[in-house]
Amino acid sequence: MANPPFDASRAVTFDLSRGQIQKESEPRLLVSANALLALCQAAGTDATTRFAHTAGEAIGEAIAQRFERAGTDAKGAAIDAVVEHLAGELAVAGFGTLSLERWGRALVFVVDRGPGSSEGDRLLAPLLASAVSRATTVEARCVRLDRDGERARFLITGPKGADKVRDLLLSGVSWGEALVRLHPGTARAGTS
């Protein structure tokens, strides 16, 4: 089966006569990014994470449905195809442009020009994890590795890997070194 292409036409409908914004028959709100971030900051990490999970699941669900309609699934699809849909959904929602990097066996998402800076990363990390988990029906975690200006890197990994990377980053290890130590065979050499 061929992978379904991402079509952004008619992705968002502005019904000005009714005062409605719809995306795939689902009502949306057009709010200020700063207002949203301020709300997340005020609500705390758990509330922000829940909010991001909900947004991410919606994105993942949309992607999964497209692949299902094409007779395939996102997990078995090509990397480029899944990245195309993920990036399209994030772009329509205003979360920046997404790309993928593969560092060895590690899957790293790179988001450029996302909302805010570090506050936006707290929102993006759970959003990406939920989107991938919902699209591929797996339990994935997401850890922000680094931010360099408008570019942020997020690692998609399992629960243990996410905890290990967080510990390494908190201990002052660079994200590159953390990725190396995360790989089998190199962890002992890196720690010794």
Place this chain on the structure above:
Amino acid sequence: MNRDRKLSVLEALLARVRNRAASPRASAQSASSVAAPATPQAPSPPSLPDELPALAHPAAIASAPAATASAVSPVAGSPPEREVPTEVRGVSAPPRDELASEPPGPEPDEEEGPPSAPRLREGLSAADERIEDEEAEEREQEFREDEGPLKTPPPESGRQHVAAPPAPAAEASDELDIDISVTVTEGEATPSPVPSALGRESASPAAARGIDMGAPVPRLAFVSEPEIDLHLRPQASPVAPPSGAAAESRSEPASVPPVVPLPAAEHPPASSPPPVRLMTQPPVDAERGTAAPVEVWASTHAPSALRGQVASFVGQNASFAPKSFGELLDASLQLGES
């Protein structure tokens, strides 16, 4: 050939003539027939007395005896006068070597020679041939002494004087050894490989043309210009690939066309492991011409701590090639499990 020998030969021939004259025989007809091929004047006896002085010329030596024989054959019977010619010939012969071999034509006795003149002429001609052969051999000896060894001439060209061959190679090599000189100076910093054969080829023609070899000769090297520039360039200009697609570019090092000079301050510390370096050939620039090969580091804009770990990812990327998003996702989810 010496004179005594010629005189002896002539005396022997004269003795034979005298002997023939002592027993005359009427063979004038046969004598003229023999002499006819050698001399066209023979059939004209009446005009012979007038032409006798001309017989003294060397060119007429061979024909003189025949004409004389045919002309004097009727009066050949006077033996007492035979001794006169020898005396006259003995006086007149020494100053003229060329006439020594010819019979004394102007003598009246000789004009009235015996009918055996054809045999005398044969003997004289044979003696002349021997003399000429000997002289030819002597000339050959002279040629051999004066000139170099004769090369084989073309068969139809006859004898040829072949010029002396060129000087032996040993002499030429001695001269070249003087001219060929090593032009390596102490001020040269980069030891460019100079092919010895090329140096010899360039020095030999110059020496042969008398060019002054005192000044250093421009050296030719096989090292190309870009290579020289690269080696002469200061080492503080390593290059760094862009930061964006760092991971992807590591999996495909050859597809990193843009190169950015890395400041010296960003160099990794000496204690860090050496990063991955590649020699790449940039695409040809229309304005700048052929670009020199550059050394590319695998990681560039990444933090210094990451630069030392690039090699690990290079190996991981090469050994792992996921075919689907799910395969990559599973691999990434399994990180940290062990």
